[in-house]
Amino acid sequence: MKYLTKQCKLILAIIQEFGHMTAEEVYTEAVKQMPKIALGTVYRNLNELAQDGRIRKIRVPDGPDRFDKTLSPHEHIICPVCGKVLDLSVPGLDECLRKAVKTDNFDYALSVNARCSACRAAQ
Template sequence: MIRRNTIQCALVHEAVNKLRCHATADQIYDEVVKEHPNISRGTVYRNLQRLCELGDIRKREIPGGADRFDHLCSDHYHARCVKCGRVFDVDMEYIADMEKSIRDTHGFVFTGHDIVFKGICSECKSNP
C-alpha cells in the first residue's frame, strides 16, 4: 500500500492524539472541525479507517456503545463507565495466550481478544 500523508489524515491523527480519551468518530470530527470548519464528517470517518488500516491508531469496539479510537496501538484492556459511558485504559498485564485456555472452540480459529470491564468511574462515583 502506498502511504500518502494528506493534510486531512494528519489533522485526524492529531485530533486522536490530542484527545487521548478513546474518542468516538463524532467526538474526533467535533475536535477537527473547531479549527477546520470546512472538513466533512465523511472525510474524518474515511481517514479514521485509513489510520486504523495503517496501524497508526486502533479502533476499539465497545459493547453497548459506539466504536472508539485509541491512540495506543499496543494490546491492552479497557473499562467503560456504565453511568457516563467514558472508556479508560486498565492498568494490568495483557494476557497474550488467553485463547489457548478455550476448551471448545466451536470451530473458531482465534486471532485475538478484546476485554472491556464495566463499572462506575471515580467522577460518577463522586457525583451520584
C-alpha cells in the first residue's frame, strides 16, 4: 500500500462517507476539516486515488466527473433535474455486451438518465 498523505486520507474518507461526489463537492466537505486545502489538491488526490483503484471515477455526460466508493461493477442512473447519481445493477449486462462485442477486452460506462424518486414526487 502506498503511503497516503493527510489530505489524501481525508478525501478518501469523504468519498467513503458520501459516495458519488464531484471534486467541488469533495472540496466543500474537505475545507470544513482542513481549511487550507486547495481545490487543485483535491482534484489531484481524487485522480490519484482513482488511478490506484481505491475509488472509481465516473464520467458523467455534460457534467463534471463523479467519484464513487463502490468499486464493484455497476451502472448509474443520473437524475437530469437535481443531478443526483444512483447505483444501478443490471444483471447479465456484462455477459450481453461481451457476446455483442465478441471480445473480453473492452471497457464501457453506462449512465441512464431518469428522474430520481424525490424529483418524481415533486412533479
